[in-house]
Each structure stands twice: as structure tokens, then as C-alpha cells.
Amino acid sequence: MPHQPDTIVEYPAGALSSRGTVLATLPLPEGLGVVLDRTAVHAVDAGWPDQPADRGLLAAHPIRDAIVGAIDGAADGGDILIGRDIPVRTGADGWSFVVVHVLDPDAAVQVGDDVEVTVDARYRRALSAGHTACHLASLALDAALAAAWTKEVPADALGAPGFDALACASSRIHEFGSTDVYRVGKSLRKRGFDAASLDQLDAVEDAANARLAEWVATGAGIRIDRDGDGLGDRRRWVCELPGGDAVIPCGGTHLTSLGELAAVRVELAREDVEGGIALTMTTTATPAAQA
Template sequence: MLQHDTTLVTFPSGATEGASAVRALVPLGARDAVGVLGLIVDTTPFHPVDHTWPDQPGDSGTVLVDGVVYPVVDAVTGAIGPDGQFALGEEIPVKRGDEAWTWQVVHLLEAVPQPEALLGANAQLRVDADRRRALSAAHTGCHVMALALNEALAERWRKPPGREDSFGRPDFDAIAMESSRMDEHASTDRYRIGKSLRKKGFDPDGLAEQLPELADRVNTRLAEWIAADARVRIEIFGGEKTARLTARREWVCELPEGTASIFCGGTHVSRLGELDALQCTLSLSEDASELVVVTVPKLL
């Protein structure tokens, strides 16, 4: 029966390196015809993809044990149930944070010839920092775009929808969000524009014709915020620098208009000034039921 405490993570503070003992190994069968091993440690800088809201991909990188470097091809959320059962990613039957389960960052290694030699050893963990930075830029871009989009669409609400963003504007991003996905190049956010949104007070009439103007407004605001070099940080509820994977975390950005915050479990740049540019495009699906926003960051 597999037993382990919930993994401690250092990625919220921006860490990309660390050391920890290997506490568990989980055979995961074949992936693309290559044997995959799940490695679990006490504390890791690796950010895993979340099974509940898989917006940011898991980190890749390396694990060094006894002079041997093992590539980490992915980092995934795993969980151990009250009866010791192990589940990985989409197989997890409960939401992240369920207190009856313990939660793990599972580092996926391929083709390990003698996995038993890893158990109990001290591992040096190193995240691919360039890929992390690109993903962080996309994730930060996603959040500041959301705030700018809320501002640009504020005049389309016929009545208060009951949910506001940090600046007191109707939170279109949170209310209409269908999905959010990011990679090293961009974030893609999809918003459902249907009967439910209309009932909440949003007026979509003429939205298609207004998209170029809305994009200009959003991009102008993004350029202003980058020029202001607003500071970005992740706050962990409780204030720890090293926290359990399941700890509640919040993205905080000190914009000229005030401090904005959005609940978030991902990674981010430390200042908007790390971006040379942030550009978004807006489009509607063919049946006009979905607004799609693609936000492309350019790092300095």
C-alpha cells in the first residue's frame, strides 16, 4: 500500500532547482511504447499539470541521482486515497485538495534501467528554466488580459452580474470562462456567450462588429501596464515560501490602478517589465456562441 505525505512545492516562489530524497516510485506502464516511472519526492520545484483545471502544462527538466541524469518528461498531479490506492491525472476521482487524499507531484521518467536504485536516494531536481519562463509569461499574460478584457466589456452589462474583479468591474473572465490553456507561445481563453450569460446581464448584440475596437482597447491597456513594470507575485495563504501542493494560492499584480488578485495555482514572471510586448487577438466562433482570446507574450 503506497503511503506518502502531500508534496511540498517551491515553484510558487519562482524556484527551479532543489534537492530532496526519493520517497516513492510508481510504475506507470507504457507511454508511446516507452516504460514510464513516476518519481515522488518530499519537496520539489516542479509545477505539475492540475487534473481539475489543466491550464498550465507540467514542468519538464532533469533529476540527478548518484551522478546519473534522468530526464523528467512531464510533471503530473497524483493522489493517494484513504485506502492507499494511487491515481494519476484524469484518473483521480476527487477534486484537488480533498482532505481524505494525499496529493503528489509525480515526475515522469522514461526508460529507467534500475529504478530500485533510486528509492531513498538524494535527488537533485532541476526544472527547464527557459520553458518555465515561457509558460510563466503566457500565464501572466492570461491574467492581465482578463483584467483588461473585463474593462473593455464593462459597458455591455445591463445589470451587475454579482461578481466583480479587483477593480469593481463585472468579472466577465470568471463568469463566462469555458477553458484556458497555455503553452510556451501563448494562452488561449475561451468564453461561453450563451443564454446563461445573457440572463446575468451581458449584452452580446453587435459584439462581432466591435471586436477590432475591443482588441485595440485591450492591447492599449496591456502596453500601459507593461510600461509601468508592475510587480507580480504569488501569495500562499498562510504566508509560507514552501507549501503543500494543495495550499490555496493567489496571483497578485500591483498595477497602476491598484493591486489585482486572481486565485491561481500556476507560475508567473516576477514583473510585467520582463515582457517586451503582450498582444491579444479576439474572435468569435462561427455560431457566435464562443469568444476566443489568444494572448501572445514576447519576453525581453
């Protein structure tokens, strides 16, 4: 496909349905891949697969999966690469990024069709709650560990030393929660992190949970700022906390306010691993009772 543009994505604005035109279909081991000009479906990113794909329907066919595809603008043919075949990060210059909806292999969908997409609203909301809680928990953990640093390191969105950014090994969003794994080893110690601060893990956990309770009680508004509507355009999670906006680069979906949550709590667990400590933070978001 010559000069395929990015898929226009409507989920950052909260859309749960969209209409689009089929631009390409591709047979995949998992089923039939379908690329539209625009979609409300959030796809999982191969390079940083934190938030799972939305569930839903495309032209009444169940969407089995949705994955980010990439097209090298400099290559002839414009093949759509997916998964580990993508050699660049989403948003890289010179590449186009598309949502590949994966349907049953025999789904009757053809290039040029005008199709409706609908997203499972309950599942989307559960993932959005999990993703919002994940960002908030990372900030609370950074704040709880602020005194553990003996050297200056890049600050997080609220000015605390950025433990999360420096130590995070993996982050997975699920319904109403997330699991983050951090590696505390030689390189983090060299940067000035005192691992003894993790000896009193209960105190760190309590401090993080106290901060989370404060933030949730503000009911602060949340919005997604974006540089454009293409899948590869940069987007940012902005939480309008009373002390100032917290801004974190993010391509996922989120709640629109902390008022949608009754509580966010974290549990920390440590494990000694070769060369250091693996710290696991399990975050749980409790939705506010709906009127």
C-alpha cells in the first residue's frame, strides 16, 4: 500500500464505537487482520505491551485481538509488519502505525467495505481504571522512596526522584488493576539508590497507600492530551491534581476523573534474585459505587 497513513484513533477521546473503511486485509496465523482508516479500538503495542487490546465487534465479527502494525515508509510494497518484526518504537519517524483488528480467518470483510466497530464498554472501563491506577501508583511509589536516593536522578511527573522510570522492568494493566515489576540491582545502586530502603517494605507500602488515598479523595480530573489523532502521534495522561498537573507520556485509555474510583491501593513484595532485588507492586482500583 503506497503512503499508508497512521490509523486515526478515536479511543483517546473516549469513543466506544466508530465507522471506518477497510484499507487492507492480511492473513495472519491468528486469523484475518483488518486495517481501517479510523477505529475506536485500542490495540496492544508490541514494544511496550502494558494495556491489553479492547474487545468488541467489527462488522458484527468478534474482534479476537487488536495489535499495532507498522509500515516502513521507505520500503517498497509497504508491507505491514506486526509484533516482534517491528524494529522501531511506535511513533518513529518515517513509519506509519496502524491498528490491525484480528478476526476469525473466514470473516467476510473486504477492502473498501464501510464497517462499524463497537467496543465492549465494561471491559474498556475496567482497563481504563487499571491504567489510571497504574500511573497513580507509580507516582505514589516514587514519592514513598524519595528519601532512598543519595544522588540526583531525573524527576517524575510530580518532582520526586523517578524510581519507576529507572527501575521498571515490566508493567501489565488488567481489569481494575496492574502489576509492575522493578529490578533493583547494581546499576540502580550506582545511580544512588539505597536498597536498604526496601528492608522496611511495610513502611514504603503504607506511605504509598496514604498518598494514594489523598489523591483519590481529590476526585481530580483526567484528560488525554494529544499531538494528533494518528496512532503514532504522541499522547499524554494528564491528572489535574490540586498541587499541579501530573503529566505522563501514555498511549492507553483512562478514566476521566479520580472521582470514578473509591480507592487505589498497592501491595509490595520483594524477592532476592541474581544481582539484586525484584520488587513487585500489585495495584488494585476499587470503582466508586455507581448512582
